[in-house]
Amino acid sequence: MVDDAKKILIVEDNLADVRLIEEAFHAQRIAIEIEHYETASAGVRAISRYGSISQSVPDLILLDYNLPGGYARDVLQAINENPALANVPRAVITCSIAPKDRERALLSGAHLFIFKPANLDDFLNEVGMALAGLLNVRSEITS
């Protein structure tokens, strides 16, 4: 069972959000294993370790847009520069409504810009579906 679990790398400073994201996967009946970092710099360091040590890459990378010590785009840049992560779907998850934030995230290499709804059910449904979709894309690419 543990081997089937999807490996999710999350850079997010709010533990409550990490817990909600975890729940969103559960709602989609997707088994996951979370690797969590709280700051942009910790995220960048984690990203740079992939490829150098033979380590299995994550199935999905999720980044909060505003991070302590930086932005999601700093981490996205590190991902872009790492060939080992070329096929890993990456998404920015945020509560920002500014179209320019969305544009910047997508231009920096995010595959999806996911809005965090305030209502619990909306969050579980919308975020869960978006993440499940990304994982499906990942499976299609690798198989």
Added chain:
Amino acid sequence: MTSLTRSEDGAVNRVKLLLVDDDRDNLLALQAVLEPLGQELMLAPSGSDALRLCLDHDFAAILLDVRMPEIDGFETAELIRARKKSSHTPILFITGYRSDEQLFRGYDLGAVDFLFKPIVPEVLQSKVSVFVELSRSEQMLRRQAEALARTEQRFRAVLEAAPDAMVITGTDGMIRLANSRTDAVFGYKRHELIGLNINSLIPHWTPPDSHQPDSGDYAGPLPETRLEGRCYEGRNFPIEITRSPFESEEGILITTAIRDATEKVQAEERLSRINAELERRVAERTIELTRSNDALRQFAWAASHDLQEPVRMVLSYSQWLGRSAGQKLTSEEARMLDYVQQNGARLHALLSDLRHYIFLSESEQPSAAPVDCNAVLDSVKTYLEAAIKELGATIEAETLPTVNSVEILLVQLFQNLISNSLRYRSEKPVVIKIGVEPSPTEWIFSVQDNGIGIDPSQAEYIFGVFRRLHGRQYPGTGIGLAICKAAAERLGGRIWVEPQKSPGATFKFAIPRD
């Protein structure tokens, strides 16, 4: 007509004639002959009577019989001539016989003519008529001369009383006349000014250009000109002059009115200094305000954004807690948790709307593109479908135009206005009418409902942020209309509440056509 004219003329211009003869019949005969001339005839039976009358009256002519008892005609004439008042009155002698001695004496005494008896009426009439005419024209000339003198006096009085220096020159600039202000302004003595060229006072003075003596186009002064004046000591000072050309017997003359503008120029300089200072202060203040405005906006944005996250967590986790705790909670605890959820949801809605508002009012101006307002309305109706169905609301819309605008802002406008109409409904089924009227420069859209309406005194107030007129029975964050206002203003337009005619409220917003 002619008689009327003559009588009027006579009334005004009648002259007096003196007839002197000791023979009453002769006097009456003379009177009869001269009556038709229509002049005032005075009769004197003796030389002394004639002299008395000459004291009180001016005569156009005196007809004097030569042979009279006591004082004869020649003596009378001599005495008449001796008086200044009558020294030039023409005297015609009437005599019975021609004698060279008499003629010489008569002419010596200033006789202008002799008439010999028997009198021929036509000759007498024509001779006297000549003197009547002479006297009349003399009177007229005298009156004209008097009038001229009075005009001249008035002119000089006006010139002297003028608050400005006044200089009359020829077109060559030679000064003919100057008033006392001229002495005061330029420091010359009056006699030094006459004959001086005005260019000594005003180096750049020129005669007015429009120089057409025949057109009669000389009325009115020419516009004021600011020049330099030079006073007697050679110091220059600012002056304002007005030149008025006029025609006179001496040809074209030019009145130049000169005002010392030293104080005016100083006042103007003071004013422009004050204005510059004022502008500088306004600019400074504007920069300060812009800075503090920017800071405020950044603060509001960050606050609403950073507040949103924890509120979202409170809301999500209170819902989660409610779900997982389920039946374990007492009804009291369940209600408490419900309050947490309700207020969390409300706080979240407030922050979310505030964020939309700030976002609208501070984001960069989106570029305009053709937008089909019918499509905008359709998407708004789709978005509000649930509420519209639940209330059984009717939305009647005219065919709307395609406008060059920003779609997202138009969506905001229609969505918030329609939501407003749905929210503030009366007991009646909701009917919302959407219309448009074009003006030459704007599209004016209207959203009219049959709801509870808006107190006219609140018509401005409601567009402010978090302004609500009603309690919790009408849900809403109080920011929807503020968003509409921000959106209308972003589009270069405006929004207002129409004065209420029927029950309900009518909102209108106008956006530029191009």
